[in-house]
Amino acid sequence: MEHCERKHALLSASSAGRWLACTPSARLEEQFPDTESEAAAEGTLAHELAEAKVRNFFFTKEFGKRKLNGAIKKLQANELWRDEMQGYTDDYLDYIKNIALSLKAAPSARIEQRVYFKEYTLADPEDEIDGSGIADCILLYGDTVHVIDFKYGKGVPVSAEKNPQLMLYALGAYMAYRMLYPISRAKLTIVQPRLDSLSEWECTAEELLEFGEYVKERAAFAVKGEGDFRPDKDTCRFCRAKAQCRARAEENIRLAFFTDKYPPLISNEEVGEYLKKGEDVAKWLEDLKEYALKECLAGKEVSGWKAVEGRGSREWTDMDAAFDILVKAGITPEDMLWEKKPLTLAQVEKMIGKKDFQESVGEFVIKKPGKPTLVKESDKRQAVTNKVTAAEAFAIGNQQ
Structure with a gap:
């Protein structure tokens, strides 16, 4: 099957x-x-x-x-x-x-x-x-x-x-x-x-x-949808409703911000207990951010947040050609290998310096856009979205 x-x-x-x-x-x-x-x-x-x-x-x-x-x-x-x-x-x-x-x-x-x-x-x-x-x-x-x-x-x-x-x-x-x-x-x-x-x-x-x-x-x-909600890191892990579940949200807010104990210092036993109780808090926030990011990318509003382009990365367009030039410039193949793997683009740049790197092999490097990430609305980076604008839709229609 x-x-x-x-x-x-x-x-x-x-x-x-x-x-x-x-x-x-x-x-x-x-x-x-x-x-x-x-x-x-x-x-x-x-x-x-x-x-x-x-x-x-x-x-x-x-x-x-x-x-x-x-x-x-x-x-x-x-x-x-x-x-x-x-x-x-x-x-x-x-x-x-x-x-x-x-x-x-x-x-x-x-x-x-x-x-x-x-x-x-x-x-x-x-x-x-x-x-x-x-x-x-x-x-x-x-x-x-x-x-x-x-x-x-x-x-x-x-x-x-x-x-x-x-x-x-x-x-x-x-x-x-x-x-x-x-x-x-x-x-x-x-x-x-x-x-x-x-x-x-x-x-x-x-x-x-x-x-x-x-x-x-x-x-x-x-089968009737009845009973008590029991939010827990294991119970919620693969639940499709985990990002928006109100019971999970309220439980994690309680765990994260409310306590009836205010000692000057907490003991190791209390540290262990707090870590255990708060184990799902960080995961819940990750799930919440993932959901909010999807909503922002869909062009929907999430109060106080927006999606922007994250940190990008660089890749060789032709690593062999770039390394040939570096070898001719005096860099030995052994210098560019570590555990039988070529040095990364950033490692090569660090070895010969940004200026020489750009002048010698810069033409073989392309910068890829970063993965969308969720930030506060006050961030100065421009917002990005997967939502098609009216102008883009019109352009696509004319091409068909």
């Missing part, structure tokens, strides 16, 4: 950590488009590569070497492809191989398997997507259902212990296969190779069903 075609349900397994803790967030997020970042798109590509390798391992007859190589070649044509993906997905495959080969009998494998937990999320039984999720890899052996999740992110390590996403996958797998296999325990694993992180956790089938009842209670609030 094409990963990019996945539709996200209202109460999806991937966002369970959020809507279980902050039940109103599920409906609140519906007001915002479900866009994909470049990092997420890169992760999707890595997942497709990982899926192909695992499928080749378990189903060699149906998905042999030729099909695997064809799939990899297709993925390599993607502009987000990075050769390092091969090694990281091999790490994921190696974990699965080690598990499978350590068993007395070959496990039953389900790759990119959709599992259903509709009765616990109160989803519409007729909806194919809602109340379901796609597990990267499910292994069934002995009395165990083993859910293995591949995460390509390199932000923070994700723990498998009581992980809501994986527990829902395991619950769905248990419901689907309990008549075929004597499942009495679930094992959850998260393989996060870019952080060299491997997390495993186990629970009984009874604990899994108890978790299902808890999900059902929370889902009853979430």
Whole structure:
């Protein structure tokens, strides 16, 4: 199944950590488009590569070497492809191989398997997507259902212990296969190779069903958009409403500016507590600035703020030609290399001086515009916007 075609349900397994803790967030997020970042798109590509390798391992007859190589070649044509993906997905495959080969009998494998937990999320039984999720890899052996999740992110390590996403996958797998296999325990694993992180956790089938009842209670609030908002750095991290959420704004304003303690000096214990409480404040301000910048670039007003061109950068138009001139001027190639890498444009300029730099190789340098950044309205730089003016629109119309 094409990963990019996945539709996200209202109460999806991937966002369970959020809507279980902050039940109103599920409906609140519906007001915002479900866009994909470049990092997420890169992760999707890595997942497709990982899926192909695992499928080749378990189903060699149906998905042999030729099909695997064809799939990899297709993925390599993607502009987000990075050769390092091969090694990281091999790490994921190696974990699965080690598990499978350590068993007395070959496990039953389900790759990119959709599992259903509709009765616990109160989803519409007729909806194919809602109340379901796609597990990267499910292994069934002995009395165990083993859910293995591949995460390509390199932000923070994700723990498998009581992980809501994986527990829902395991619950769905248990419901689907309990008549075929004597499942009495679930094992959850998260393989996060870019952080060299491997997390495993186990629970009984009874604990899994108890978790299902808890999900059902929370889902009853979430589907109606009811319950209490619970802003928190982990809960809010991937919420689409995080920049404009009033509950998060009020909580961070409270954390940042209000306290009932006014000692002359604070202790290390208090320092730790304040840092913990204020951990989301800086991130919230970043999210707020990102949202405000997008609004300004769209030509909308954000009181007291505007978008301007940030600091630009310079690049060589022809680095080899520029270096040839520098070598002829007496600079040795060894002087321009560091760890077998050419010196940056700024480093070369510092070495020979701005004046000589400009006179000798200045023609090979082009300055690129800086990335838009948000500043106060009092900043003297000219405002920039992506909004098309009437004159520009008229000009474009005449060209067509």
